[in-house]
Amino acid sequence: MAELREIDGLILTVLRGSGPDxxxxxxxxxxxxxxxxxxxxxxxxxxxxxDEWLLVSGExxxxxxxxxxxxxxxxIVDVSEARAVLELSGPGATEVLASGCRLDLEPLRPGSxxxxxxxxxxxxxxxxxxxxxxxxxGRSFAAYARAWIEDAxxxxxxxxxx
Amino acid sequence: xxxxECPWCGGRDETEFHYGxxxxxxxxxxxxxxxxxxxxxxxxxxxxxxxxxxxxxxxAQGCRQWFNxxxxxxxxxxxxxxxxxxxxxDHPETAA
Numbered sequence: 001m002a003e004l005r006e007i008d009g010l011i012l013t014v015l016r017g018s019g020p021d022x023x024x025x026x027x028x029x030x031x032x033x034x035x036x037x038x039x040x041x042x043x044x045x046x047x048x049x050x051d052e053w054l055l056v057s058g059e060x061x062x063x064x065x066x067x068x069x070x071x072x073x074x075x076i077v078d079v080s081e082a083r084a085v086l087e088l089s090g091p092g093a094t095e096v097l098a099s100g101c102r103l104d105l106e107p108l109r110p111g112s113x114x115x116x117x118x119x120x121x122x123x124x125x126x127x128x129x130x131x132x133x134x135x136x137x138g139r140s141f142a143a144y145a146r147a148w149i150e151d152a153x154x155x156x157x158x159x160x161x162x
Numbered sequence: 163x164x165x166x167e168c169p170w171c172g173g174r175d176e177t178e179f180h181y182g183x184x185x186x187x188x189x190x191x192x193x194x195x196x197x198x199x200x201x202x203x204x205x206x207x208x209x210x211x212x213x214x215x216x217x218x219x220x221x222a223q224g225c226r227q228w229f230n231x232x233x234x235x236x237x238x239x240x241x242x243x244x245x246x247x248x249x250x251x252d253h254p255e256t257a258a
Binding site: 038039048049050052102103114115116117120122 | 170171172174175177178223224225226227
């Protein structure tokens with residue numbers, strides 16, 4: 001049976017900006033390049049838009065980024081309190097998600113991510129491999145999303161399909 | 163249900179998008195110089211064809227980017243997707 005848990009303590013930062021100077025300064029400050037292809041992610045940085053990324057970290061990134069990007073047109077916003085991070089795992093986790101999500105989840109692999117609607121709530125999905133999914137949901141939607149997912153888990157057949 | 167091809171995220175359900183009205187309506191350079199009739203025409207008058215219509219859409223539950231779409235208003239067929247600011251692509255009105 002699939003299991004749902006909330007992950008606490010991650011620091012989430014939304015980073016916006018564009019241009020070679022911006023990307024070079026960010027790469028120098030973070031130690032890795034931001035993903036450029038739509039709907040891809042490195043685990044530490046997830047693509048949200050052509051000029052927008054979500055940084056996921058155990059440490060606060062805003063200080064080093066503000067220093068590296070001083071004077072540039074950009075946005076660095078700590079959204080740790082604004083998003084809830086949920087992890088769905090176990091047998092049938094993908095089926096639970098698929099029952100409330102119109103996006104085809106089958107092609108999604110680790111290294112990709114997707115923003116879509118889960119039971120009409122805006123959610124950022126990140127496949128972590130082995131049927132484990134990380135979900136980033138707006139804090140105000142988190143209670144609803146948790147209740148909906150727990151309900152969907154209870155509605156799944158007891159035995160996983162062959 | 164329509165499927166719209168987001169230029170960044172690929173084909174997604176209509177429910178993930180916001181509609182932004184008719185495309186290619188430029189704000190007049192000097193609104194003070196317009197007659198009331200011309201200003202009202204800019205504000206309120208829109209094309210309402212039975213056929214291919216140029217309109218703006220935004221991928222609200224995805225990458226939140228705006229883009230233009232040519233859509234057939236009777237069949238809902240999306241015949242073209244192109245960037246904001248680009249000219250309307252040529253397309254025969256009869257396509258359906």
